[in-house]
Amino acid sequence: MDRRRVVITGLGAVTPIGLTALESWQAVKNGVCGVAPITQFDPSGMKVKLAAEVKGFEAETLLGRQEAKRMGRFTQFAVVAAREAISDAGFDIKNADPDRCGVIISSGIGGLSITEAEHDKGKEKGWDRVSPFYIPTGICNMAAGQVAIDHGFKGMCTCPVTACAGGTNAVGDAFHYIRDGYADVMLCGGTEASVTPLAIGGFTSMKALSQATDPNRASIPFDAERSGFVLGEGAGVLLLEELEHALARGAKIYAEITGYGATCDAYHMTAPLPDGSGGAKAMALALSDGQTAPDSVDYINAHGTSTHLNDAGETAAVKTVFGAHAYELAMSSTKSMTGHMLGAAGAVEAIFTALTLRDGFLPATINYQVKDEACDLDVVPGVGRNADVHYAMSNSLGFGGHNGSLLMKKWEA
Known part of the structure; x- marks a missing residue:
């Protein structure tokens, strides 16, 4: 069977250097460093005090108060990025077969901050007082699930959990899924929001994180003085389409994925x-x-x-x-x-x-x-x-x- 060609027609991102894909890319071109002192909790007394946090993200403004309340931060990132990718691609599910549109979005840790908060509440007030939204907002696959709900994509919806390789596996799996004929359109990518005391502490204790205090000498890949990674957060979502499907609707094309x-x-x-x-x-x-x-x-x-x-x-x-x-x-x-x-x-x-x-x-x-x-x-x-x-x-x-x-x-x- 002839291999179907797969192209990228939409991009969306929320990153430590931008709240959209193109804003983030412009920051890359400008060489902007997203590393800064941690603000999401007080790291006093901890060895690591720097992270690459998403800055200026207002979930209630972007998603609405009720919707934002029922999502973990990692899911909020993914939903916002997916909406951007859909808009960027000019894609409308009404003009496609929803059963041939799927979602693959990875998260390595999911709603860790939710687990931390609900664990504290359970210890203090009793375990039966834990929020009924704890499980459905905290589990890793919920970003993929919420994105599918948001856009009416009824094909395969899944979440590869492969640590730091998850986002690449999601895009690669989606590429193969379209190429081999199982779908025509896939929203794919990854999301994470793990700048929390437990994550920072855990990575620190295993000596994985840089303990540098200068943001410009903390995340320094390939440099002889490198001393560990800097924890970041955010999401990236791509809309992939089978080539003829994209051409038929006059979609702009960023690049072609050819191998995985x-x-x-x-x-x-x-x-x-x-x-x-x-x-x-x-x-x-x-x-x-x-x-x-x-x-x-x-x-x-x-x-x-x-x-x-x-x-x-x-x-x-x-x-x-x-x-x-x-x-x-x-x-x-x-x-x-x-x-x-x-x-x-x-x-x-x-x-x-x-x-x-x-x-x-x-x-x-x-x-x-x-x-x-x-x-x-x-x-x-x-x-x-x-x-x-x-x-x-x-x-x-x-x-x-x-x-x-x-x-x-x-x-x-």
């Missing part, structure tokens, strides 16, 4: 394989899936978390897959600006990758200063630049050994 690879290290709960071989296999699978030669890739939006193991391992993986071409392509980390948005990271980075292709602009790894010989590729240090980009890749590597890689192609009508 997913693997597992099967090695350790949190540490990646030191040689990056699991991530390398995911990249190789994406290239094979897209029937694309390695030397065709011009840019990689790296997972690039700013941890020693990830950045060195991912660099090794790129060298394994691309050989000498690894030194000719560019590979930067937009987590230097957004922090690590966990389950939303891969989706937001897929959006940035699509816009890289559209605009021919390579995002920088901002605040990069000190070279690490183990990370010696072109990380677009400091300032982004214009470039001719025809194929681009986006990587995500998650706790549990999950690896995901998306391959995209510049749209040329």
Whole structure:
């Protein structure tokens, strides 16, 4: 059977550097750092005092008081981003078959803040006094469910929970679902809202977070002085369509998704394989899936978390897959600006990758200063630049050994 082609026709995002996809992209172009002191709770007495929070998000204004009240923050982000993606695409469900329109939206942790608050209430007032909305607002899949309800998408609706790879898995799974004929339209992406005392404390105790006090030296992927990631939050949602479906309604097209690879290290709960071989296999699978030669890739939006193991391992993986071409392509980390948005990271980075292709602009790894010989590729240090980009890749590597890689192609009508 002929493979159906899949294109991106709508984008929506809520990030630490912007409240829409295009606002966030402009901030990327400007090299804006979204890392700042934590405001959602008082971190006094804690080792980590910085995060990449979403700023100026007013859920009641965007969603209405009653609707906002019945959603966790992670779901609010997703619903707002999905509405933007639908509007951006000019898509109307009335002109489509709702049974062939689906939703795949990941969240790594879901409503953790709701769990924390309801646990405190239960201990204080008794467990039977916990809110009846606790379960339906806190569970990870509710963002996907609420988005489907909001838009009347009646096809498959699911939520991959694969830690930091979740957003990439959601987009990749949606791509395959359309390509292989099961749907014509998919809303896909990821969402997260875990800047909470428990999450910060948990990541701190496992020595995953940077304890830097300078926002400009906290999330510094590939820099020799990197010391851990900075926790971020937000959502990214893409509208994917089968090409002929998109063309028939005159949709604008950002980019074409051509390949997807997913693997597992099967090695350790949190540490990646030191040689990056699991991530390398995911990249190789994406290239094979897209029937694309390695030397065709011009840019990689790296997972690039700013941890020693990830950045060195991912660099090794790129060298394994691309050989000498690894030194000719560019590979930067937009987590230097957004922090690590966990389950939303891969989706937001897929959006940035699509816009890289559209605009021919390579995002920088901002605040990069000190070279690490183990990370010696072109990380677009400091300032982004214009470039001719025809194929681009986006990587995500998650706790549990999950690896995901998306391959995209510049749209040329």
